[in-house]
Amino acid sequence: MWTRTLLSWSTAVLSVLILSGCGEEKKPYAWQLPPDFPEPFVPEDNPMSEEKVKLGRFLFYDTRLSINDTMSCASCHEQKRAFSDGKATPTGATGHHVARNSPGLANVAYLATYTWANPVLDTLEKQALVPLLGERPLELGMGMHLEEVLQRLRDDARYPTLFREAFPDDEQPITQDNVVKALASFQRTMLSSHSPYDRYLRGEVSALSASAKRGMELFFGERAECYHCHSGPHMTNSFRSKDTKIPEWEFQNTGLYNVDGLGGYPGDNTGLYEFTGLQRDMGRFRVPPLNNVALTAPYMHDGSIATLEEVLDFYMAGGRDVTSGPHMGDGRASPLKNAFVRPFELNAEERADLIAFLESFTDMDFVNDPKFSNPFEE
Numbered sequence: 001m002w003t004r005t006l007l008s009w010s011t012a013v014l015s016v017l018i019l020s021g022c023g024e025e026k027k028p029y030a031w032q033l034p035p036d037f038p039e040p041f042v043p044e045d046n047p048m049s050e051e052k053v054k055l056g057r058f059l060f061y062d063t064r065l066s067i068n069d070t071m072s073c074a075s076c077h078e079q080k081r082a083f084s085d086g087k088a089t090p091t092g093a094t095g096h097h098v099a100r101n102s103p104g105l106a107n108v109a110y111l112a113t114y115t116w117a118n119p120v121l122d123t124l125e126k127q128a129l130v131p132l133l134g135e136r137p138l139e140l141g142m143g144m145h146l147e148e149v150l151q152r153l154r155d156d157a158r159y160p161t162l163f164r165e166a167f168p169d170d171e172q173p174i175t176q177d178n179v180v181k182a183l184a185s186f187q188r189t190m191l192s193s194h195s196p197y198d199r200y201l202r203g204e205v206s207a208l209s210a211s212a213k214r215g216m217e218l219f220f221g222e223r224a225e226c227y228h229c230h231s232g233p234h235m236t237n238s239f240r241s242k243d244t245k246i247p248e249w250e251f252q253n254t255g256l257y258n259v260d261g262l263g264g265y266p267g268d269n270t271g272l273y274e275f276t277g278l279q280r281d282m283g284r285f286r287v288p289p290l291n292n293v294a295l296t297a298p299y300m301h302d303g304s305i306a307t308l309e310e311v312l313d314f315y316m317a318g319g320r321d322v323t324s325g326p327h328m329g330d331g332r333a334s335p336l337k338n339a340f341v342r343p344f345e346l347n348a349e350e351r352a353d354l355i356a357f358l359e360s361f362t363d364m365d366f367v368n369d370p371k372f373s374n375p376f377e378e
Helices: 009-014 050-060 124-133 142-154 159-166 176-188 196-201 210-219 308-316 348-359
Strands: none
Touching: 050 159, 050 176, 124 142, 124 176, 142 159, 142 176, 159 176, 196 210, 210 348, 308 348
């Protein structure tokens, strides 16, 4: 275990983490952060290391983590799509339907909560347990055949060494807990900071087109009012860093559904209400970050809106009126909808400008960065 001397405040500040039992000093992890990015929050029981990141990258792309050796984390999080999957909703390894859209993973280290509407999943380690072990729906299904999955890793020529290097204090390092810690460590390195908008914020005025600059004025203005929910460093009100005292998060109902005239959402996708049972939380979901949003279609928690243009139509209408099918109802009239989701008008040029601004969040360096690519293909 990691220990920190408590002899004095100054010693605590200046000391390095020491491996218990062997007395070896281990250097702090060297974050490669953009100049305007704070250090991410990392749980005390899973300090970052290059060895964990390296191991986590292999595990992220390894289909052997699934019950039938058919899916990996990357099956639902493709680098070319900013680690989303291009589907409305994914399907698990055994064909189970997963009700919620696979979100992108750019800058996922800075979220205060994970998945679309779970307030208790506040670390990447906790989140990883959902696709790995969950059975309803079953995604990877690792938990149903845990020992078999771990044995696959033990039998591999590569993994025994990678696990020993990542977890040198563990006598038997190939465990479920260490799989989770390595995956979380790798995901924390998925930092996106080279989009045109990122460069503009750092003083490169020419990084944005004239159209995107006009769209930015709309985005942060009082007509479109996008910024009320999509604000901060990563365009979401869900944020946490190493120095955050109280993590920032909100869940919002945007008027996507209103199946009962009272603000109801489809029964398998009720958002925060699923956890609280409070009517006011019906249909409330975490506000997604907008990094690389042009690459992560389709949109919304259930992937029910196909394009950015259709997303804009939805917000301009102040919600969605579903006129047929099992989810009929006028979300525009939902009493639970966020008050900032209200009708507004844009002309054709203004629509194009706002879309251009959203497209300026695309970081092609991120989606082509070899640090995040499939190591089995090298």
